[in-house]
Amino acid sequence: MLRLLSIFSLLLALSPLASAQDVRLQAIFGTSAMFEIDGRQRLLKSGKTSPEGVTLVSVTSDVALIAIDGREQKLTLAAPVAASYAQADRAEVRLNPDSRGHYSTTAWVNGRRVNVMVDTGASSIAFNYPTAKSLGLDLARARPMTVTTASGVERAYRLQLASVTIGGITVHNVEATVLGSDFPQVTLLGNSFLSRVDMQQQDGLLLLRARN
Structure with a gap:
């Protein structure tokens, strides 16, 4: 016994x-x-x-x-x-809206932390130049381009991020754009990331779910 x-x-x-x-x-x-x-x-x-x-x-x-x-x-x-x-088989993250209805969170880009705001109108993840430099992004290997913003035509750079992680969700080889100015003030989490996860609004929350 x-x-x-x-x-x-x-x-x-x-x-x-x-x-x-x-x-x-x-x-x-x-x-x-x-x-x-x-x-x-x-x-x-x-x-x-x-x-x-x-x-x-x-x-x-x-x-x-x-x-x-x-x-x-x-x-x-x-x-x-x-x-x-x-x-569950897939990692999930739930985001609360702020007072303006925006969804913001912390992301890890190539292993470095940065605050981001979800923007379904942005074709890719978008950084301003100072943020890109602080993250150690190698713009020497990026593809130069021009983009049109509210303030006019600006020089920009297109590059691939090795990884972007939010909560338990990691996406590899994510396209990003770096503008050669202080715009946007907050890094935009655009569709180069969002199109590779499942999104759903639920009781006012934004639910992001990793894909298998």
């Missing part, structure tokens, strides 16, 4: 935590954060994991970095809803 109990205890210890279906950031208190996870309130300290498998990796005054099933996502009080982490 003792041996059976020991085996049972070992199986419990090795059993994986259930994956959370829905994660929402409610408040930040110093090194802790309050979440609603699958309808239950959970107060987590930095480094701690909830019964649903949500780990609070780190927290600042306005950002909570969580991890579920090895995937990380940053939540803010302005954009408190995490991706759906139900076990």
Whole structure:
């Protein structure tokens, strides 16, 4: 009987935590954060994991970095809803609109972080020149071109990005345009990325889903 109990205890210890279906950031208190996870309130300290498998990796005054099933996502009080982490074949990211109805998030371009705004009217990902330089993009190998903007005709560059990652979604070999000025002020996440994921609006949220 003792041996059976020991085996049972070992199986419990090795059993994986259930994956959370829905994660929402409610408040930040110093090194802790309050979440609603699958309808239950959970107060987590930095480094701690909830019964649903949500780990609070780190927290600042306005950002909570969580991890579920090895995937990380940053939540803010302005954009408190995490991706759906139900076990599925495809990664998902849910974005909240801002006060102007725009969807913004953090992307990793060639492994470097940049804030982006979803723009279905842009044919490709669009950077201004200072942002492109800060990301280390090699414009010497880019194809020169001209584009027409609201301020007139501008010199620009066309190049391929090795990878663009948002949440758990990564797309490789993504076309991008770099304008030779300070426009656009915010990097635009255009159709060279968006056309390679599935998009859906759901209860005011924008749902991005990786394709198989």
